[in-house]
Amino acid sequence: MHGAHEVLQAIAIVLCVAAVTTVVFQKLRQPVVLGYILAGLVVGPYLPIPLVANQEVVTTLSELGVILLMFSLGLEFSLRKLFSVGFTAGITAVIQCSIMVWLGFVVGRAFGWTTLESIFTGAIIAVSSTTIIAKVFDEQGIRGKLRELVVGVLIVEDLIAVLLMATLTAISTGAGLSVKDLTLTTGKLVAFLVGLVAVGLFIIPRAMRAVIKLNRPETTLVASVGICFAVALLAQSFGYSVALGAFLAGSLVAESGEEKLVEHLVQPVRDMFAAIFFVSVGMLISPALIMEHWLAILVLTVVVIVGKLVSVALGAFLTGNSTRTSVQAGLSLAQIGEFSFIIAALGLSLKATGSFIYPVAVAVSAITTLTTPLLIKASGPVASWVDRKLPKPLQTFVTLYGTWVERLRQAPRRETLGAGVRRLIRLLVLDAVLLVVLVIGTALMADRMAHFVEVRTGVDEDLSKNLILGGAVLLAVPFVLGVIGMARRLGTILSEAALPARKDGKLDLAAAPRRVLLVTLQVGIVLLVAIPVVVVTQPFLKGLAGPLVLLVLVGALGVAFWRGATNLHGHVRAGAQVLVAALAAQSHSKEPGAEEHALDHVQGLLPGLGAPASVRLEESSPGAGKTLAQVNLRGLTGATVLAIQRGEQSLSVPTAQEVLQVGDVLALTGTSEAVDAAKALLLGAPPSVPPPEPSPTEETRAHG
Structure with missing residues (x-):
């Protein structure tokens, strides 16, 4: 327990120094988050400045900042809004987390760290910081689709982090992770979320409306914060993060329809404790430690920024977002935060990692916290630069791809379409699981099987092992081809739902766009399946066999995509002539409203050009x-x-x-x-x- 004097002293030092640094940063027109981190460095234990705050007290108080920030974020996202971005956010988060776990593992192995340390490194850099992004988005006034997408990805990442922690615990303790264990862990998480939302929807919105009717702001504030901390504590008691519980509490309060009033009342309290949170991050920065592990910190920082930019942008674009939104989302998520500390601490407590992992994670988090406001501020110009530098065929493609995904989402949900898609998805998952089992089983049993063959037949053990590995490769081929085949069939169904083929035997003007959409969907589906497979199997393989196979597959599909995009560009140029003719006819028409409806019939003639x-x-x-x-x-x-x-x-x-x-x-x-x-x-x-x-x-x- 901390004495009242210690708590008072810590709050006084932290807030007074933070006030000075934030005023300076405001004068310099820099994000105040950077001022908070500098304040943390000043009051931390690593600089010879006589203003040291009690780190344990500050860390305890900073938890309140995380909870209140997440609660405020939840107030902006009712459950209906969250579900509306769930599909896009889910796919983007899976692609991003899978790629980052693999990159972290590769970096760890390159530095000579153990397999377990490398796996933990991948998990540490996989999850972005909701708290940091929420604060910077508020400072820079970012709203709309970009904010919805980023927050949706962050929430899915937090759920993935829960599964990662369960997986790492099972692996580190030597118990292994069976399909049964993973299914049980996932089932418990889903049951908790469904139960909390179901009960919460019945109680919390009604309770908030009743409190607000009293027209007493202080009562509304106390009730809102009480609900926030109660749900956060409930989540923690079930083994989940307080951040997830606080976000869900905010979403449930938002269902009352009075979220604006609650947000206005909570904001001053949130801002004060959020300041303490960012100061606590700055207190963890050790200049000596950064100098000791500077190369690993530098490499991981670059991997986090570049890896998250590319992986998030890729996932966001494949799910139908524009180039601008995709690049901005990638730059917004280019940091690690509070979950990274938790995962690093887990590795230490399980004795699965060396003592250096936690401070390295803290340093990378601190540096990326410093760069996040600058990256988000620069995301607009960077996105425009990327758009300008794209080749002409790709510029045409990225514009039209969003219209095709929009049409796919608006396509009628026919029962046969749903059943066919679900069946193909099940087959895809089955092929992927069997491929993982084959690779891991071969890697673990190859030596033992080779020894058994040598004892039984007298064949040299090295030759036996090579034969076993060759046989495994041959057995893996049908599963790889199965994934490619299922991806093509699934892409065909979806592309024809978005751009239906003509059935009357006339010229199919949607053929060229449909081909490009088919290849794009096939690439996306292959990536969505293959990247997690590579991530799971990489620790059991020597070398880069898995990534090379994936690279070859994507390269072959990429060639087909480029040809299709080039043909699409020619198709669009021809279609533009039809638009010119329609506009010319409109300009000579004397009918009222002719200009407004001049292009109404073009969508039927050229369905691949959107509307x-x-x-x-x-x-x-x-x-x-x-x-x-x-x-x-x-x-x-x-x-x-x-x-x-x-x-x-x-x-x-x-x-x-x-x-x-x-x-x-x-x-x-x-x-x-x-x-x-x-x-x-x-x-x-x-x-x-x-x-x-x-x-x-x-x-x-x-x-x-």
């Missing part, structure tokens, strides 16, 4: 007089201009240097949200769906 929409530039339009490159339409909104009608002149697939003029009628395509945001950007009118938030520098460039 093109037209917009006329008026004298007040911010886009008039600027080139398409200056407007940066595709980079900021995800929509693209396929054609322009200018009086009697028509332009199809205009270049980036084309100057927009008053009176131009533009044919836009992209997802419905992207087209709406593009119209708002061109006309200066508020969109019905908020567009992605441009950074201040981009906003200045886009609007002159």
Whole structure:
């Protein structure tokens, strides 16, 4: 127990120093999170400054900051909103965590660490920090789709972290992890979540509405924080993180419909304890330790930033997000945090890792905490740069891919479609599980089997082992081909649901887009299955056999994808001529409303071009007089201009240097949200769906 004097002294030192550093950082126009971390370094035990705060007291108080931050985040995400991004977030989180676990394992082995230490390293860098991101997003005012996607991924990552900790515990204690154990652990987690949500929905929203009717702000604040801590404590008692419980508490309170009032009341308390949390992170930074393990810390920091950027962007894009949103999400999640400390501490307590793992994890977390505000601030310009540097065929593809996924989500859920998809998914999982069992079984039993063969037959043990490994490779081939075949069949069903083939024998104008969509879905499905298989089997294999097989598969599919994307670019250029003709016909029509509905019939003629929409530039339009490159339409909104009608002149697939003029009628395509945001950007009118938030520098460039 800590005495009252110790607690008072720690709070006074921490808040006074943090106040000074945050004022300085505000004056310098830098994120205040960096000021909190600097304050932690000042009051920590590693610098010769006579302002040392009791680290145990600060750490205890910082837990309150984590809980309140997660509760506030939950208030923004009702359960309905969370479920709406569940599919996208789930796939993105699985791809990201799988890739990061593998990268961490490879880095650990490269430094000569043991297999267990390398596995723990992978788990440590797999999970991003919800607390850090929530604070930076609040500071920079980031809302909308990007925030929803990132928070959804973070919640799924926390659930994955729970399963990782159970797996690591079983492996480290020598008990092994059977399918039964994993199923039991997952079942308990699902049962806890379902039970908590079911009971919570029945009680908490009603209770909050009753409290708020009293019209006493202090009562509402006390009740809200009480619910927050009660659910966090309940989660902890079941063996799960307090952060997960606090987030669920916020989501349940949000179901009352009074989340804005509660958030306003909780904010001052949250901000104070959140400041203590970030100061506690800064107190863990040891300059001497960083110097001792500087190379490992540097490599892991680069792996975290680059690996999470690529893996998150890949997962987000495959699930239908724009290039901009995908890159921004990747840069937003490029750090590790509180769960990394827990996993590192678990390794120490189980004696599965050396004492160096925990301080290395702390140093990487501290450095990536420092870089996170800068990366999020730079994410908009970086996303625009990536979009500009993409080859023309890929620029066309990324615009249209979002429209195809949108159509796939809107496709009728026919019973036969659902049954066929579920059956193929079960076969995919079965092939993957059997492949994992074969690889691990061969790796563990090859020496013993070779010795048995030598004793029984007299065949040399090395030759016997080579024959056994060769036989295992031959047995693995059908499973690999099965994954590829199932992925193609599943991709065929989904691509035809998004872009149905013509049944009347006429020319199928959706054939080229459908081929590209099929290959893309096949690549995505193969990655979604193969990456976890490689991660699970890598510790049992020598060398890089698994990753090389995956690389060959993706490379072969990538060649097919590039050919399809090139053909798609030609298809779009031809389709743009149809749009030009439609706009030209509209310009000569005297019917009222002809311009607004000029492209209504194009979607039926060219289903692969999304749902093109037209917009006329008026004298007040911010886009008039600027080139398409200056407007940066595709980079900021995800929509693209396929054609322009200018009086009697028509332009199809205009270049980036084309100057927009008053009176131009533009044919836009992209997802419905992207087209709406593009119209708002061109006309200066508020969109019905908020567009992605441009950074201040981009906003200045886009609007002159």
